[in-house]
Amino acid sequence: MHELPINDVLRQLLDQLCHNTSAVLIAEPGAGKTTRVPLALLDEPWLEGKKIMMLEPRRLAARSAAHFMATQLGERVGDRVGYRVRMDSKVGKTTRIEVVTEGILTRMLQNDQELSDVGILIFDEFHERNIHGDLGLALALESQTMLREDLRILVMSATMDASVVASLLHNAPIIHCVGRQFPVDTVYVPNPAPVPMEKAMSSIIRQALISHEGSLLAFLPGVGEIRKVKRELELMSLPSDIVIRTLYGQLPLSEQSEAIRIEPDGCRKIVLATSIAETSLTIEGIRIVVDSGLMRTQVVSSRSGMSHLSTVNVSKASADQRRGRAGRTESGTCYRLWSQEQQDSLQSANIPEIMSSDLSSLALELAVWGIQDPNDLRWIDTPSDMAFGQAVDLLKRLGAVDQKGRITSHGQQMASIGMHPRMAHMILEAIPLQCGELACRLAALLQERDIFKGKRAFDDSDISTRIDQLMMWENQGMPSVDDSSLDVTAMHRIIQEMRQNQRNLNISGTSHVHSDWCGILLSFAYPDRIGQGRGDGRFLLASGRGVEMSMIQPLSRSSYIVAASVDDRGTEGRLLLAASLSEASLYRYQQDLIQETDVIFWDRDLQGVKARRRCLFGVLMLQEKAYPKPPEEEVAYALVEGIKEEGLQLLPWTKVSIQLRQRLLFMHSITPSDWPNVRDEALLATMQDWLLPSIYGMKNRNDLQRLSLNGIIEQNLLTWDQRRELDAKAPTHMMVPSGSRIAIDYSDPDQPKVAVKLQEMFGLLETPRIGGGRVPLTLHLLSPAQRPVQVTSDLASFWEGAYYEVKKDLKGRYPKHYWPDKPLEAIPTRRTRQQQ
Structure with a gap:
């Protein structure tokens, strides 16, 4: 074996694992940890013939590592070194080192919680913090604590806080190893607005190839951007010895392998890649990196529970990983499409998937394990209560767990399929309906990239047309005329995965293929995304979320749809993929989720109580009719609510x-x-x-x-x-001296008042009081024309002074009325003159 930096710490690592059941290895890029550590552990006595299980976050890295280690032993893959990845495995009876992807480990732990034939679990590239990696480590720690004290756990990473992981592993020892990194010059070339990113990338790629020797690795956020940059480069006059390769997760493994191999005849190459090329892989001959600074990540909306892909800036850790790709074999150069100031503002590390992704698969695995509360396990980052609660609610709707969150037999079956819970439930529901094949097609289609490209994908949101296209390809083979609107690679992958799923589940026979069956099957997977038409391509989903189509299309006229894919940003989510669902099918196949409820409510237009019987699916009202003879008490309560509403x-x-x-x-x-x-x-x-x-x-x-x-x-x-x-x-009236019974006005509770003709109050010295003598009445003394001439709450003072001014003013105007000089001695009267 070639000398690698990891060789300097192997003895220390072996000694620590001999005396401890856990360890953390921080090895910089290029140290050789992925391929040297498992081989060095093969002959350790504590293994006692058990296997070494190493987890890799990506399938290509798992296969590459297994092939390299087998070559080092002079063997074929599948002898002492093998691998297991989704839809591909090479292991045999003599296999001692198995390189697996993280979902495979979860299945193995669920089937055998002791991992009885495994001596050590190695979590490689753990800094990527995939959700299955976090789950696998949590379950492995539980197994180690409860069942297998002798099980070793080794966490390896290039960039992460070792102390956090070591603490989780009961203060495990930490071993550090420097990498083999050649000098890399960093050049910041901010993309001037409004130049499209693909044009800026292709221009820098061309210039870099002219300025430097060696091959080039370009990091782009997704497949769409890779295609655009590839087209731009193909239109340029590149040197004749340049080969363009692409590298992303959905590519067939053969094409991924082709991207990382040395090109024949000394050709240079451009590798256009997503984040898949950040770690683990060594792409031979790379001396130039051009980094867009962007990545695609799955984000769950806290308001709706829906997830969508979002393009975000990379973290400093990711940017450093990408930069390091240019210095794996010799010195190189890294071009960054951002400024030094923007670099300083980047977050230090990527947000772990467990903190931003859909947790329904994790919640299902925990339920199978027997855990209802994630806090019962040890995590680096514990799942949030809100996100986990949304995941459990979905599992309840799918029948995977009961109301207490405990796994059901149906949930056990779902977990055994190894797909997202929505897809697993759909397939299990489809099999007795003779729709297993169609369900497998839908599941594969929804878990891969869209087969329609460009304007066609934008104009057509109907998943049924994609199913029709897939079936045509299956029945007739590749079309003779190239259709630029179809993604051939995606078509092949979907058909391959669909057939693999059919074999795994023993599904065969003729399936229903009528377009309505797409909606029926999707309604099993997405009951919360059954939508009711609101006109103009707008729909209200059962969850309460509004969605709309980007443009009017045949699917827009559907009364009901099932939304399989939604861009959940904005006030109205954008509908990407959906299928029509008939009302009859909704009633037939989702009857268990339809609730009949009686509502009694105040109707403002009717100005009365209305009683209706409604059929509801989530927030959707499917039907409403009169509710005869509603309970009298409920009507009375609704009437009370109406009074509260109206006043x-x-x-x-x-x-x-x-x-x-x-x-x-x-x-x-x-x-x-x-x-x-x-x-x-x-x-x-x-x-x-x-x-x-x-x-x-x-x-x-x-x-x-x-x-x-x-x-x-x-x-x-x-x-x-x-x-x-x-x-x-608080009497209603006051008897005044004239004998009249005058109503008391309480409109101002602080100053009750009485309006009375002045002549009727003759002879009364003191102001009348109410409230047990505590509050004097305010007297509005009226003229013969019933107009106030004095307002007072001190009648005695009025007689002494103001009365004579009033008398002088009014006597001339009302000479027929009685205006005595001594009002306190006068006889009160209601009449014009004093009663004789």
């Missing part, structure tokens, strides 16, 4: 009942603790106590007009003693 003016307030309220407000103002508050807000808040018993049998505004509010208030708000006290302290 107390809905009730029949007479002069008598209005005055009663005002008298009560007066008494409340004097002694608030002893008397009820009858202001509007208080009466509205307590209607169940004082009004509800009196409105049974009523249902609208007209019925309410029959109420006697005066009697209701007295009976329900006052005791017998209070009614007597009210009459004594």
Whole structure:
């Protein structure tokens, strides 16, 4: 073997694992940890013939590592070194080192929690923090603690905080190893707006190839950008010895392998790659890196629980990993499409998937393990309660867990399929309907890149047309004419995966292929995304989220759809992929989720209570009809709510009942603790106590007009003693000296008043008082024309002074009326002249 920096620390690592069950290895890029560590562990006595299981985050890295180690041993892959990845494995009876992807480890742990034939688990490139890696480590630690004290766990990374992981592993020892990194010059070339990113990238790539020797690796956020840059480069006059390769996760493994191999005949190459090329892989001959500074990541919306792909800036750690690709074998140069100032503002590391992704698969795996609360396990970052709760709610709707979050037999079957819970549930529901093949096609289609490209993908959101295209390819083979709107690579991958799933699940036979079956099957996977048409390509989903199509298309006219893919940004999510669903199919296949509910509510237009019987699917109202003979009590409560909504003016307030309220407000103002508050807000808040018993049998505004509010208030708000006290302290009328009975005005509870002709008050010295003598009445003394000539609450002072001014003013205007010089000795009168 060639000398690599990792060789300097191997002895230390072996000694630590001999005496400890856990360790952390931080090895810089180029150190050789991925391929040298497993081989060095092969003959350790504590293994006792058990396997070494190494986890790689990516399939290409897993296969490459296995091939390299097998070559070092002079063997074929599948002998002592093998690998297991999705849809491909090479292991045999003699295999001692298995390189697997993280989802494979989860399945192995679920099938054998002890991992009885495994001596050590190695988590490679753990800094990538894939959700399956975090889950695998959490379950492995639980297995080590509860079942396998002898199980070794080694976490290896190039860039991460070792102390955090070491603490999680019970203060495991940390071994550091420098890498073999050649000098890399960094050149910042900010992309000037508004130049499209693909044009800026292709221009810098061309210039870099002219300026430097060696091959070039360009980092782009996704497949769409890779295609655009590839087209731009193909239009340029590049040197004849340049070969363009692409590298991304959805490529067939053969094409991925081709991208990392040395080109024949000394050709230079351009590798256009996503983040897949950041770690683990060594692409031979790379001396130039051009970095767009962008990456694609899955983000879950906290408001809706939906996930969408988002293009974001890379972190400093990722940027450093990318830069290091140019110095793996010799010195190189890295071009960055951003400025030094932007570099300083980048976040230090990527957000772990477990903190930003859909957690339904993780929640299902934990339920299978027997865990309902993720806090029962040890994590570097514990899943958030909100995101985990949304995941469990989905599993309940799919029947994977019961109401307490415990796994069901259906959930066990879903987990065994190894797909996203939505897809697994759909396939299991489809099999008895003779739709297993169609379900496998849909699952493969939804888990891969869209087969339609460009404008066609934008114009057509119907998943049924994609199914039709797939079936045509399966039946007729490749079309003779190249269709630029189809992604051939994606088509091949989808068909390959669909057939693999059919074999794994023993699905065969003729399936239903009518287009409506796409909607039926998708409704099993996405019950929360069944949408009801609102016109113009807009739909309301069962979850309450609004979505819309980018443009009008045949699917826009559907009464119901199932949204399989939604860009959840904005007030209305953009519908990317969907299928039509008939109302009859909705009722037939989603009957268990349809709820019939009776609603009794105040209808403002009707000005009365309305009783309806509704069929609801989530927030969607499928049907509404009259609800005959609703319970009287519920109608009364709805009527109370109507009064709260409309206000107390809905009730029949007479002069008598209005005055009663005002008298009560007066008494409340004097002694608030002893008397009820009858202001509007208080009466509205307590209607169940004082009004509800009196409105049974009523249902609208007209019925309410029959109420006697005066009697209701007295009976329900006052005791017998209070009614007597009210009459004594807040009388309705006052007897004035003339013998007239004058109504007291309580409209201002702080200043009750009486309006009375001045002549009727002759002989009365003191101002009358109410409220047990505590409050003087405000007297509005009136002229013979019933106009106030004096307002006073001090009658004695009025007689002494102001009366004579009033008399002088009015006597001339009303000479027939009685204007005595001594009002306190005069006889009061209602008439024009003093009664003789």
